[in-house]
Amino acid sequence: xxxxxxxxxxxxxxxxxxxxxxxxxxxxxxxxxxxxxxxxxxxxxxxxxxxxxxxxxxxxxxxxxxxxxxxxxxxxxxxxxxxxxxxxxxxxxxxxxxxxxxxxxxxxxxxxxxxxxxxxxxxxxxxxxxxxxxxxxxxxxxxxxxxxxxxxxxxxxxxxxxxxxxxxxxxxxxxxxxxxxxxxxxxxxxxxxxxxxxxxxxxxxxxxxxxxxxxxxxxxxxxxxxxxxxxxxxxxxxxxxxxxxxxxxxxxxxxxxxxxxxxxxxxxxxxxxxxxxxxxxxxxxxxxxxxxxxxxxxxxxxxxxxxxxxxxxxxxxxxxxxxxxxxxxxxxxxxxxxxxxxxxxxxxxxxxxxxxxxxxxxx
Numbered sequence: 049x050x051x052x053x054x055x056x057x058x059x060x061x062x063x064x065x066x067x068x069x070x071x072x073x074x075x076x077x078x079x080x081x082x083x084x085x086x087x088x089x090x091x092x093x094x095x096x097x098x099x100x101x102x103x104x105x106x107x108x109x110x111x112x113x114x115x116x117x118x119x120x121x122x123x124x125x126x127x128x129x130x131x132x133x134x135x136x137x138x139x140x141x142x143x144x145x146x147x148x149x150x151x152x153x154x155x156x157x158x159x160x161x162x163x164x165x166x167x168x169x170x171x172x173x174x175x176x177x178x179x180x181x182x183x184x185x186x187x188x189x190x191x192x193x194x195x196x197x198x199x200x201x202x203x204x205x206x207x208x209x210x211x212x213x214x215x216x217x218x219x220x221x222x223x224x225x226x227x228x229x230x231x232x233x234x235x236x237x238x239x240x241x242x243x244x245x246x247x248x249x250x251x252x253x254x255x256x257x258x259x260x261x262x263x264x265x266x267x268x269x270x271x272x273x274x275x276x277x278x279x280x281x282x283x284x285x286x287x288x289x290x291x292x293x294x295x296x297x298x299x300x301x302x303x304x305x306x307x308x309x310x311x312x313x314x315x316x317x318x319x320x321x322x323x324x325x326x327x328x329x330x331x332x333x334x335x336x337x338x339x340x341x342x343x344x345x346x347x348x349x350x351x352x353x354x355x356x357x358x359x360x361x362x363x364x365x366x367x368x369x370x371x372x373x374x375x376x377x378x379x380x381x382x383x384x385x386x387x388x389x390x391x392x393x394x395x396x397x398x399x400x401x402x403x404x405x406x407x408x409x410x411x
Contacts, residue, residue, distance in 0.1 A: 112165045117217030119210045124162040128154045137219045224261045252282035256299050268306050275299045293330040297323040317354040345371040368401045
C-alpha cells in the first residue's frame, strides 16, 4: 500500500477555497460560499476542534483507538476478565492482555462501544455540521444555529490515515472498512461535481489501496477488480503528473503480477506492457527523473521475464539488455543514495538474467 495520502496535496472540491476548472464548479463554489455567509450571519461561530484529539496529522491515540494497531477500533472487543478493549483482529493474536498482562480467558464483542466509534467516524470532518445550541443565551439570541466548521484533518485524509495504520498492523478488515467509506464519499462527490482531476486522482489511489488489502488476504479476484477500477479513473487524468502516472503504472503492474501468479502469462504480459508504455511516455520529456527511468527498467524486466516463460528467449534477452542500458546510462547525485541502491539492485538482477542464474523479477 502506498505511504502517500491521496488527499495530501488537494483540498476537497467543496471546501471554501478549492481549485476549480469548469464554469459549473465555479458556480457551485459561489453558491456554497453564499450559503456559508448566510449561515454565518444567523449563527455563532465555534472554533473547529475535535474533542478527542483526532484533528491533526500528528500522531495521536484517542479514547477510540486500539493500542495494538493504533487506528480507530474496528469490531471492538473486550478482554475478560480485565475488560481492556481492542480491535477483534488485533487482540485475537494475543493470549495475555498487552496493557496489563492478565491472562485472556475469553474475548467478548463490545457493540455499544463500536456503535459510538462508528457514529464518531460518520460525523467526523463534515464540511458543515449545523447544530442547534441548547443554551441559547450563550450564542446571544434565540433560535440561532451554531455552525461547526471542518476540523483540521479532512474526512478523506482522516479515513486514509486510519486505514494505513491498520494495514501496517495487518488489521486488513479495518483498513478495508475505512477505505470503503472513503471511496463511498468520493463517489458521492463525483456524482455531484463530475470527473474532476482531484476526485479521479483521489479515488484511483484509494481503490488501489483497497486492491492491496484484498491481495494481502489472498482475494485475487477482488484485488484485480479494484486495481482495474483504479486504472479506469487514473487513466482519465493528464499524463503530465508524475505521481499519477506512477500510481497508474503500479496498478497495472499489480494486475499483471496477479495474472502471472495465476498462470495467465498472456494477460500478465498485456498489463506489464501497458505499464511500460505509461512509464515510457512519462519520461519522454523528463530526462531529469531518475526514479521514472528505474521504473521503466523494472517494467522492461517484467515483460522480458514473461517472454522467457513464453519461450521467446531472444525477445526476452533483448528486453533485459535494453533495461541494462537504461540503468547503466543513469547518473545519480550523491544525495540520491536510496535510488542508487535500487538502481544497483535492479541492475544486478538484470545481469543475472543473461546468465544461468535466474532469481525472481524485481517488484
